[in-house]
Structure formats: structure tokens, C-alpha cells
Amino acid sequence: MSAPPTPSSSRPTVTEREARQVAEAAREQDWRKPSFAKELFLGRFRLDLIHPHPLPAEEDVQRGEEFLAKLRDFCETKIDGAVIERDARIPDDVITGLKELGAFGMKIDTKYGGLGLTQVYYNKALALVGSANPAIGALLSAHQSIGVPQPLKMFGTQEQKDTFLPRCARTDISAFLLTEPDVGSDPARLATTAVRDGDDYVLDGVKLWTTNGVVADLLVVMARVPKSERGKGGITAFVVEAASEGITVENRNAFMGLRGLENGVTRFHRVRVPAANRIGPEGAGLKIALTTLNTGRLSLPAMCVGAGKWCLKIAREWSAVREQWGKPVALHEAVGSKISFIAATTFALEAVLDLSSQMADEDRNDIRIEAALAKLYGSEMACLMADELVQIRGGRGFETAASLEARGERAVPAEQLLRDLRINRIFEGSTEIMHLLIAREAVDAHLSVAGDLIDPDKSLSDKARAGAQAGVFYAKWLPKLVAGPGQLPRSYADFHPSGHPDLSTHLRHVERAARKLARSTFYAMSRWQGRMETKQGFLGRVVDIGAELFAMSAACVRAEHLRAEGDHGREAYQLADAFCRQSRIRVEELFGRLWTNTDDLDRKVVKGVLGGAYEWLEQGVVDPSGDGPWIAEATPGASTKENVRRAIG
Numbered sequence: 001m002s003a004p005p006t007p008s009s010s011r012p013t014v015t016e017r018e019a020r021q022v023a024e025a026a027r028e029q030d031w032r033k034p035s036f037a038k039e040l041f042l043g044r045f046r047l048d049l050i051h052p053h054p055l056p057a058e059e060d061v062q063r064g065e066e067f068l069a070k071l072r073d074f075c076e077t078k079i080d081g082a083v084i085e086r087d088a089r090i091p092d093d094v095i096t097g098l099k100e101l102g103a104f105g106m107k108i109d110t111k112y113g114g115l116g117l118t119q120v121y122y123n124k125a126l127a128l129v130g131s132a133n134p135a136i137g138a139l140l141s142a143h144q145s146i147g148v149p150q151p152l153k154m155f156g157t158q159e160q161k162d163t164f165l166p167r168c169a170r171t172d173i174s175a176f177l178l179t180e181p182d183v184g185s186d187p188a189r190l191a192t193t194a195v196r197d198g199d200d201y202v203l204d205g206v207k208l209w210t211t212n213g214v215v216a217d218l219l220v221v222m223a224r225v226p227k228s229e230r231g232k233g234g235i236t237a238f239v240v241e242a243a244s245e246g247i248t249v250e251n252r253n254a255f256m257g258l259r260g261l262e263n264g265v266t267r268f269h270r271v272r273v274p275a276a277n278r279i280g281p282e283g284a285g286l287k288i289a290l291t292t293l294n295t296g297r298l299s300l301p302a303m304c305v306g307a308g309k310w311c312l313k314i315a316r317e318w319s320a321v322r323e324q325w326g327k328p329v330a331l332h333e334a335v336g337s338k339i340s341f342i343a344a345t346t347f348a349l350e351a352v353l354d355l356s357s358q359m360a361d362e363d364r365n366d367i368r369i370e371a372a373l374a375k376l377y378g379s380e381m382a383c384l385m386a387d388e389l390v391q392i393r394g395g396r397g398f399e400t401a402a403s404l405e406a407r408g409e410r411a412v413p414a415e416q417l418l419r420d421l422r423i424n425r426i427f428e429g430s431t432e433i434m435h436l437l438i439a440r441e442a443v444d445a446h447l448s449v450a451g452d453l454i455d456p457d458k459s460l461s462d463k464a465r466a467g468a469q470a471g472v473f474y475a476k477w478l479p480k481l482v483a484g485p486g487q488l489p490r491s492y493a494d495f496h497p498s499g500h501p502d503l504s505t506h507l508r509h510v511e512r513a514a515r516k517l518a519r520s521t522f523y524a525m526s527r528w529q530g531r532m533e534t535k536q537g538f539l540g541r542v543v544d545i546g547a548e549l550f551a552m553s554a555a556c557v558r559a560e561h562l563r564a565e566g567d568h569g570r571e572a573y574q575l576a577d578a579f580c581r582q583s584r585i586r587v588e589e590l591f592g593r594l595w596t597n598t599d600d601l602d603r604k605v606v607k608g609v610l611g612g613a614y615e616w617l618e619q620g621v622v623d624p625s626g627d628g629p630w631i632a633e634a635t636p637g638a639s640t641k642e643n644v645r646r647a648i649g
Contacts, residue, residue: 134421236281318392499570
């Protein structure tokens with residue numbers, strides 16, 4: 001065996017344009033299947049893509065319901081969320097019990113020893129177990145949604161599947177390692193290296209926020225392979241044995257919520273990984289990561305739905321017994337509006353989740369935007385619902401469950417839920433990054449036909465060709481944004497059955513709003529052209545409008561499905577109607593803020609803040625922060641710290 005190659009200690013230096021090019025190259029470039037959300041952003045309300053509501057096969061339902069029954073019993077008898085919160089750790093016997101139950105193999109095919117659940121039932125299981133304790137939901141989700149099983153399922157060789165999937169289904173825990181101390185959503189600057197040495201690669205670097213990394217047996221690691229005669233190099237994915245020589249878990253991180261989360265800092269020092277463990281070709285790592293996240297992102301909204309259901313239960317029970325001024329607080333309008341918001345929003349979030357999940361199972365549609373919208377919308381709205389629950393509970397909402405129990409009251413962990421949910425607005429793509437990611441996909445059709453027109457690096461001949469191409473596209477597309485079914489009073493009449501609220505009026509609003517959104521996007525591109533990508537405030541509002549329109553559509557389709565099935569149809573229509581009316585108010589506000597906002601002024605203030613113009617405003621306080629660098633040093637090399645990795649079992 002040759003001597004290990006010496007790792008580079010220099011972090012890649014990239015320009016903003018180079019960073020964007022790396023991210024763009026990792027995107028799925030083609031749209032081979034229809035996408036409801038993509039069409040929505042183009043001003044085309046394709047209700048036929050989601051209605052009638054797609055349904056799972058009977059055998060999938062039976063298998064899923066049988067597992068949910070077992071999981072519910074386990075959650076009720078074996079999981080004590082208060083103990084996990086108190087000890088900041090999921091007990092080993094709970095993890096072992098989940099392994100025996102098959103919970104670590106929910107998404108793994110039965111031929112590898114997994115349960116072979118559909119995305120729909122996988123998400124129902126996460127909502128259930130996450131309600132017992134969100135850290136357990138995160139443990140199972142990180143293992144299956146972004147850990148070893150999903151990348152191997154989509155990109156692994158048969159030998160890799162045969163080797164690793166049976167382990168992941170029953171015995172091993174996996175983790176996904178991409179983030180570094182100075183690298184988050186900008187992977188072009190990834191510093192961890194993997195240098196080819198014979199039949200191995202040698203890994204060096206430091207990974208941060210490695211969810212499951214403290215207890216993992218297998219790791220998916222993203223590392224930069226230098227270009228060589230043997231390959232083109234680039235960011236590449238590897239399956240790595242967590243117990244390999246040279247791997248040190250240097251710290252178990254602690255957070256404001258998810259106290260049971262096994263999240264750490266992992267250092268690689270001359271770690272040898274067989275070339276056979278490389279997933280896909282060199283340079284395919286980012287594409288693998290992003291493709292994996294297309295459906296993997298649905299795990300977070302699943303737990304947000306579970307949170308909404310629990311918020312509704314507690315709000316109902318508490319608000320019925322707590323009296324103020326002679327009647328239950330629920331009957332006071334100020335509190336009642338919060339309960340209505342929680343109920344209607346939970347219904348809509350479940351509609352978005354179930355619809356997106358079923359479409360993922362059927363593989364008829366491209367759901368990359370739908371899944372991203374579900375993650376974005378679910379994480380934002382769940383935080384709002386938890387905050388409203390704390391407000392409804394008043395002082396008891398701010399008090400910990402342990403304190404409530406100590407003085408003889410029901411131990412309701414409302415404040416814990418608010419802390420636990422907060423990370424979802426950051427996990428797997430922050431809200432700000434999700435805005436940009438979805439906006440990029442939403443304007444893909446425009447960039448495909450007119451992108452060269454606004455690209456400063458393109459030649460005049462390229463621009464002329466793009467101009468001709470754009471002229472043909474817009475000549476056909478723009479006239480269709482003028483009028484549509486949303487202006488006809490009897491459109492979508494199926495959604496106004498006798499004796500039920502009229503949901504057809506909301507679908508007509510969605511159709512009109514979709515065309516208005518597309519016109520606004522086109523106008524913005526015409527106005528700002530190449531500067532469009534810097535208008536993040538505008539793009540974020542465009543995406544938020546699209547998220548509301550998608551949620552309204554899903555809520556109406558779900559309500560009609562439940563009515564047709566005779567399953568709480570009248571109540572579902574009421575909830576869908578309430579949600580759509582609340583959502584329409586938010587949409588109108590967002591449309592107004594597209595053009596009436598403080599974005600320009602905000603930029604001036606930010607420059608002033610960074611330039612020190614307002615430092616006088618910071619006077620009169622003390623800073624309780626400790627000493628140390630803002631970003632930890634991550635130079636490759638041998639670890640000087642104790643290995644805090646914890647083996648389960």
C-alpha cells in the first residue's frame with residue numbers, strides 16, 4: 001500500500017459566478033414529466049394533474065396501516081418524550097426497539113429486508129413517531145430520507161445495494177455529511193478532499209452538523225476529488241464505514257430544540273475508502289444530493305403535519321376548559337381566530353403532504369417543486385401554529401412540561417414544540433435558500449428560451465438566436481395569460497356540491513392568481529433582466545404566492561376527495577373553505593408587496609450597518625457572548641480530541 005497522499009490545506013476560492021455555475025450544473029436540467037407547480041408558476045392551472053386525487057393501491061394501504069398500528073403501540077408504550085427531553089438523549093433500548101420493529105427500513109425494499117412502505121405511509125409514520133418525540137423523527141428521517149438508503153436506491157450499483165441496504169434496513173444507522181464549518185448552501189467551496197490512491201480514495205476534512213453522525217454506522221460523505229488521468233474529479237459521494245480508522249466525532253452539538261438529536265462534528269484524517277464505495281461517477285455528488293432531496297424533503301412537512309395535529313388537539317382541549325369572563329376562551333374571538341387558523345392550516349398541510357407523497361409514489365409527475373414547496377410552506381406554517389398554541393396557553397405555554405407537572409398540572413410541552421420546530425426553517429435548505437431554489441425552477445422555462453439574452457458572457461449571435469427563440473415562445477404564451485376559466489362563474493362546478501361551502505370560487509381565484517403571478521414574473525424579468533437573480537425579496541414573494549396557491553389547490557382537491565368517499569366530507573369542505581379564505585388574504589398582501597416594499601431602502605440600511613454607520617445604536621448593552629472565532633478552524637489533520645461516537649446496542 002502506498003503512502004497516503006497529502007491533503008490540501010487550502011479552501012477552494014470561487015467567485016459568485018463560479019459558485020452559481022456549480023449549483024446550476026447539479027440541477028436536473030430536463031422536465032420529462034408534467035409538474036402541477038411548474039405549470040402554476042407559468043400561469044397554467046392544470047387541475048387535471050391533481051384531480052381526482054391520486055390513491056394508493058390497496059396492498060400498500062394494508063401494509064402501511066398494519067405497520068402504523070404497531071408503531072403507535074410502540075410510541076405509546078416504549079417512548080417517553082419527557083425522558084428524552086430531560087436527558088437530551090434517545091435511550092438505546094428505544095433505538096434498538098425501533099430497529100426490531102423495522103422502522104429503520106420503512107423505505108427500503110422488502111427484498112433487502114425492509115418494509116417497502118410507500119412515501120405516503122412513510123410520512124404518516126414520521127408524523128406519528130415525531131409527535132412522540134421530534135428527535136426520533138429526525139433520527140429516522142435523516143437515516144432514510146437523505147442517509148445511505150435513498151442515494152443507493154437511486155444511484156447505487158447492485159453490489160452496493162446488496163451490501164449496504166440489508167444493514168440499513170435492520171441494524172445500521174446512517175448519516176449524510178455535506179455541510180462544513182465554512183460551507184453551507186454554497187457547495188462550490190467544499191474543502192473535504194478525496195484523493196485516489198490505488199483502489200482506494202483517501203478522505204481528509206471536517207464535517208459540521210452531521211445529523212445521526214454521533215451514532216451512525218454508515219456515512220454518506222460528500223468530498224472533492226481532484227481532477228486526474230483516472231477521472232474528471234469534482235464533488236463526489238461515498239459510502240463510508242463510520243468506524244474506519246481516522247474518523248473522529250469531535251463534538252456532540254447541542255441546540256435550542258431537538259435535544260435528543262445525535263448531531264456532531266466529524267473529522268476525517270487519511271481515511272481510506274474503497275473505490276467500490278463511490279456512489280455514481282466522480283463529480284456527480286451534488287446532483288445525487290439534490291435528486292435525493294427531491295422526495296427526501298417531504299419528511300420535514302410530515303413532522304410539521306404531526307405538529308399541527310397535536311397543536312389542534314391541545315388547543316381544543318385547553319380552550320374548552322379554560323374560562324375567562326364567564327365563558328371558555330375558545331368562544332372569545334381573539335382566541336377563536338387562532339384555533340381556526342390552526343385547524344384550517346393543519347388540514348391544508350396534510351393535503352399538500354398527502355398529494356405530493358402520492359404523486360411521488362406514482363411517479364407520474366415531476367414533483368421537485370411540489371416537494372420543495374411542501375417543505376417551505378410546512379416549516380413556516382408549523383412554526384406559526386406552535387407559536388399560536390403557546391399564546392393560547394398563555395403563561396402555561398411558556399412554562400416547561402416538567403414545571404407544569406411539578407406543580408400538579410398536565411405536562412403539556414407547548415414551549416418544547418416551538419423550540420423543536422424552529423430548526424425546520426433551516427434544515428435541508430433554509431427558507432431563504434428554498435425561495436431561491438424554487439424561484440430558479442419556476443423561471444426555468446423563461447431561462448430556457450431567453451437565458452442567453454441576459455447572459456453577459458454570450459456572444460451577439462447567441463443573443464440573436466435566443467431573441468428569435470424567445471419571440472416564438474412569448475408570442476404563444478403571453479396571450480394565454482389574459483383570460484382563463486377563472487373568469488367564468490361556473491368553472492370548477494364540481495367543487496360546489498349542494499349543501500356544502502363553495503370551493504369553486506377559490507379554484508377560480510387560484511386560476512386567476514396564477515396568470516397574474518406569471519405576468520408579474522415576466523414583467524420583472526423584462527425590467528431587471530440579468531439583475532433578476534439579485535432581487536431575492538421579489539423572488540421570495542413570488543414563491544410564497546405559489547406556495548399558497550398550491551396549498552389552496554391541494555386543500556380543495558382533498559376536501560372533494562373526502563366528500564366523494566363519504567369521509568367527513570362536510571367538515572373537510574368547511575376547513576378547506578376557511579383555509580382558502582385565510583390564504584387569499586395572504587396572497588393579496590403578497591401581490592401588493594411585489595411592487596410596494598422597502599427592498600431598496602433595506603439595502604441602503606444594510607450597507608450602513610456593515611459600514612458602521614449605526615454603531616452608536618448598539619451602545620448601552622453588554623455582549624454576553626464568549627470569546628472565539630465566528631467560524632471554527634477546519635484545517636485537515638489528525639484530531640486532537642476524544643472520539644465521542646456512541647455505538648448503539
